[in-house]
Amino acid sequence: MGIVCGHSIWHRLISLLYLVQFALAYQQLSEETLQNLPRPGNDFDIRNGKLLAPILRTRIPGTPGSTAVLNHFNDFFKTTLPDWTIDFQNSTSKTPVSGNKEVPFVNFIASRDPPWASKGDVGRLTLVAHYDSKYTPEGFIGAIDSAAPCAMIMHAVRSIDAALTRKWKDMEAQGDALDAGLDAYTGIQVLFLDGEEAFQTWTNSDSLYGARSLAETWGETSHSPMAIFRTPLSSISLFMLLDLLGSKNPLIQSYFPTTHWAYQSLADLEGRLRKLKQFKSSPNYDSETGQTVDEPQWLADAEKGEHLIKAWTTIQDDHIPFLRRGVDILHIIDTPDRTGFPPVWHTLNDDGEHLDLPTVEDWSILVTAFAAEWMELEGYFDGDAQDTPEKMYTRKTEL
Numbered sequence: 001m002g003i004v005c006g007h008s009i010w011h012r013l014i015s016l017l018y019l020v021q022f023a024l025a026y027q028q029l030s031e032e033t034l035q036n037l038p039r040p041g042n043d044f045d046i047r048n049g050k051l052l053a054p055i056l057r058t059r060i061p062g063t064p065g066s067t068a069v070l071n072h073f074n075d076f077f078k079t080t081l082p083d084w085t086i087d088f089q090n091s092t093s094k095t096p097v098s099g100n101k102e103v104p105f106v107n108f109i110a111s112r113d114p115p116w117a118s119k120g121d122v123g124r125l126t127l128v129a130h131y132d133s134k135y136t137p138e139g140f141i142g143a144i145d146s147a148a149p150c151a152m153i154m155h156a157v158r159s160i161d162a163a164l165t166r167k168w169k170d171m172e173a174q175g176d177a178l179d180a181g182l183d184a185y186t187g188i189q190v191l192f193l194d195g196e197e198a199f200q201t202w203t204n205s206d207s208l209y210g211a212r213s214l215a216e217t218w219g220e221t222s223h224s225p226m227a228i229f230r231t232p233l234s235s236i237s238l239f240m241l242l243d244l245l246g247s248k249n250p251l252i253q254s255y256f257p258t259t260h261w262a263y264q265s266l267a268d269l270e271g272r273l274r275k276l277k278q279f280k281s282s283p284n285y286d287s288e289t290g291q292t293v294d295e296p297q298w299l300a301d302a303e304k305g306e307h308l309i310k311a312w313t314t315i316q317d318d319h320i321p322f323l324r325r326g327v328d329i330l331h332i333i334d335t336p337d338r339t340g341f342p343p344v345w346h347t348l349n350d351d352g353e354h355l356d357l358p359t360v361e362d363w364s365i366l367v368t369a370f371a372a373e374w375m376e377l378e379g380y381f382d383g384d385a386q387d388t389p390e391k392m393y394t395r396k397t398e399l
């Protein structure tokens with residue numbers, strides 16, 4: 001696998017601006033907000049849950065199962081998140097098992113930008129999972145790989161959407177959106193990628209079909225010359241990839257020194273949610289007593305200094321074609337013993353019945369919190385509706 005490419009000066013400058021902005025304007029979610037984040041309810045039920053159940057089926061690229069899952073994503077955004085823009089990025093490729101036949105790969109892309117910003121000026125938090133399932137063994141479902149991560153992302157964006165609307169309405173009403181710095185040019189997008197899995201055995205050409213095509217296409221698509229970001233690829237402020245999540249007691253390592261700060265923000269939110277007894281998979285969940293049982297964090301590398309993080313990793317996943325092109329990656333993947341994947345990985349046991357649903361729900365809450373903090377949504381969730389717009393926005397800009 002490749003080593004990280006050199007970033008362009010411009011890219012470095014943008015990253016730096018982001019870091020500065022993050023450091024200056026970063027506002028933590030309050031305890032009240034963390035305690036009141038929307039819950040998925042029955043939506044992760046593996047038989048009839050609105051979000052997850054439709055993904056728990058075989059969905060091999062180019063088959064009706066794949067189309068059905070794409071339709072599910074499309075319907076979800078169209079009906080639940082009508083302010084989002086939906087796109088598809090399509091490609092075809094032969095595979096080792098398709099002979100001379102071209103297999104179609106369809107990446108699903110949904111995004112939401114501040115209403116005043118032109119496309120090339122928006123840096124986007126990018127939440128990513130793959131939705132295809134493996135060709136073999138026959139009947140493979142891929143619940144942690146990656147049906148559940150797709151559903152977690154769906155819940156997260158649904159949970160912050162109203163707050164995002166409220167915040168951007170306020171900024172427009174105040175008329176000083178343009179003075180609000182990079183916060184006024186921060187958007188969010190979801191990538192559900194196709195063809196991550198190898199059809200036969202993993203090689204550079206038999207794997208990552210959708211990700212390779214999208215990274216290449218986005219790297220070659222130029223925004224207008226005056227745009228802040230040169231290409232859709234450089235518009236990715238963070239590529240947050242979720243994979244192999246939904247088993248009990250996950251362990252998530254930090255892989256990239258350049259994004260260790262984002263890993264630490266996520267770990268910090270995990271710690272705060274645990275302390276507030278919001279994690280259903282924890283023995284402390286909702287406990288009435290003041291005491292809490294000690295428990296390990298899923299994001300176990302938060303205390304490591306960034307110089308201790310290896311600059312590259314041997315784990316091949318959808319981030320690789322983006323990493324090679326200089327995109328900042330946060331790879332959230334479960335390695336329970338630090339060297340291997342969860343026991344159900346790539347077996348028929350990776351199905352709905354083997355998911356740990358409290359853990360799936362906790363992940364969805366954690367991703368929601370991370371996205372909410374990134375989009376600076378403190379003060380814009382329902383519980384704060386009694387605040388006047390002026391009060392909210394003034395309070396924020398003064399920080």
Ligand SMILES: *[C@@H]1O[C@H](CO)[C@@H](O)[C@H](O)[C@H]1NC(C)=O
Binds near residue numbers: 088089090106
């Ligand atoms: C890509 O494929 C999807 C699903 O088949 C289709 O709905 C869409 O129109 C295609 N998009 C383009 C740009 O060809």
Ligand SMILES: [Zn+2]
Binds near residue numbers: 134145197346
């Ligand atoms: Zn896999």
